[in-house]
Amino acid sequence: MKVLFIHPHGSNWLGSQKDISSVFNLMPPLGMMSIAAVLEQNGIEVELIDCYGTIVTPEELVKQILHNPPDVIGFSCTTSSFLQGNHIATLIKERRPEIITVFGGAHACTIGAPLLDSFPDIDYLVIGEGEQTMLELVQSGFRNVEAIAGAACRINGTGTLTAPRDLIRNLDELPFPAYHLLPNFPKRYNLPLFSYPTAPNTSIISSRGCPYSCSYCDRSVFSSGFRFNSPEYIIEHIAMLNRDYGIRHVFFYDDLFTFDRKRVARFCELKEQKALKVTYNCIARLEHVDGELLGLLKRSGCWQVNFGIESGDPEVLKQHRKFFGLDQVGMKLKMVKDAGMRVKGLFMVGLPGEDEAAIRRTIDYALSLPLDEINVTKFTPFPGAPIYKTIREHGEFEEKWELMNCLNFVFIPSGMTKEQLESLYDEFIRRFYHRRHINLGYAKMLWKSPHSFITFLRNLPEILAFALKQKW
Structure with a gap:
């Protein structure tokens, strides 16, 4: 068959x-x-x-x-x-x-x-x-x-x-993904521009599930538990990508790469021992970050750490995720910078309960943090997320599946308009990136991430057309 x-x-x-x-x-x-x-x-x-x-x-x-x-x-x-x-x-x-x-x-x-x-x-x-x-x-x-x-x-x-399927307990039993079935791998595939030092690069998922219960996250595929590949399996995976495809940088796309501290420590130890010439990015939660962990990550080749900050309004955060004191965020991010790694912040605009003042607090807060770059998504109430069940109590929801990709405002919080949200979203991007020290940081990418600059210049007409359309 x-x-x-x-x-x-x-x-x-x-x-x-x-x-x-x-x-x-x-x-x-x-x-x-x-x-x-x-x-x-x-x-x-x-x-x-x-x-x-x-x-x-x-x-x-x-x-x-x-x-x-x-x-x-x-x-x-x-x-x-x-x-x-x-x-x-x-x-x-x-x-x-x-x-x-x-x-x-x-x-x-x-x-x-x-x-x-x-x-x-x-x-x-x-x-x-x-x-x-x-x-x-x-x-x-x-x-x-x-x-x-x-x-x-x-x-x-x-x-x-039919009956529910039991979760795979030992993820190490699975073979590595079938990269060879992609005819243009790794040439056609690329991580976000300026988020990597070298190419070719690709992504890896080394764990499944999440024990947290953020209102906007869909856990319908991998459930709410946390299972992971062993450090030995991860090292073999990276070594295979490097050997067979020339991969020089990977992004661990796990929701919680740093959740199990022993696993991370052993991975870092093995990677140093093997002297694998492959750098990496990961996603971490602020609760997991301390000086010792950051030292391990840096020594083993971590180049950038991404953090889901989402909002700079404490009341909005308390509604949607486990609350982490906003006054501590800047301190934690500075620790990452001081350890010699880049920091990327992940934010959302248009969460239930937000108004213009709350979104402006998020913008101002983001600008106060020691971030190298940001990713701002448009809140989307996916059917598998906890908030989906009551979403229409919090505002207008246009449930057009083809637009539900975090790139369109399909949900409008009560008291706001779509035009307001679009304007605030554009302002967020514009104010963050139209700053001298951010632009100087990207200028340094000429030697820190030369492949990004080549790709950027090659597609400059499309970038300018897009920026003009978005009024950035």
Whole structure:
């Protein structure tokens, strides 16, 4: 049985403009690649198409697929890419109805079996972690699916969930993701500009789950526990990427890379011992940061640490996440800088409970912190997030799935307008980056991150067009 995996792109949030987001920040679809690796390990023929890495229309894609059709097509979709994935499935079914379509990913996991009632061209869903469930579905030939845990199928014409699938306890049992299935890896893939010192580079996920319960986070795929690869496995993973693909820098895309201190300490120790010439970035929570940990990270090659700060208004923060005193944040970030690493702050605009004054407090607060760069997203109430259940009590929610990608204001807090939010968002970006010391920091990237500058100059016309459109 031949299986094809597709990672749909979704709608272009820039309208008629080139989507520069996928030029300056394109990471491989690791979840889908992990499932593909497990299938290959068990002798199943697998192909993979990442529509972010290979830009193609749905019609062109279907023509390409049907030239050498698979038996099964697996789609991994976010909320914003789900409708395009379904459109591709419909085009496939119109021409070759015998091809089996299976959907997984965040959107399938959050909506669940009702998707089968509303979208007839989807045959099955994979709910939760997909490696073992997809393997069993393929090996069974999709017979007696109701007996396979972690799936959804139609029983008497109605979408029905099977039994829950147990979480994978030992993540080291999984093979490394199937990077070789990406035809342009690593050349086509790149971390965010100026967020790495060298290229080629890529991302790694070395843990699953999160024990925290922030209102805006969707935990429907990996649940709320915390499981992780061993330090030995991570070192082998990095060594393979360096040896086979020339990777020189990685970004640990884990929500909580530093959560288990013993794991981090052992990883740093091993990396020093192995003298792996690969630097890295990670995401940390402020609670986990101290001088000893930062010393370990720096000595083992950490280049940048990202922190989810989200808001500079204490009352807004208390509503949405575990509160960490704002007066301590600057001190912690300065410790990272003093240890010799860059610091990136992650913020949101448009959270429930925010008004203009609260957002301005966040902007002023961000400008007061020792940050090298920021990432500001537009709050999006995803179906799997706790806040989704009561979101309409807090303002207006336009639930258009194709726009739910953190790049559009689909939710407007009570008392605000979309125009206000867009104006404040643009002001946030403009005020942060239009400062002399920030610009000097980017000038230093000529020698600290030369690949970023080359990519920046190569795409300068698109950047200027985008900046003018956003009035930055």
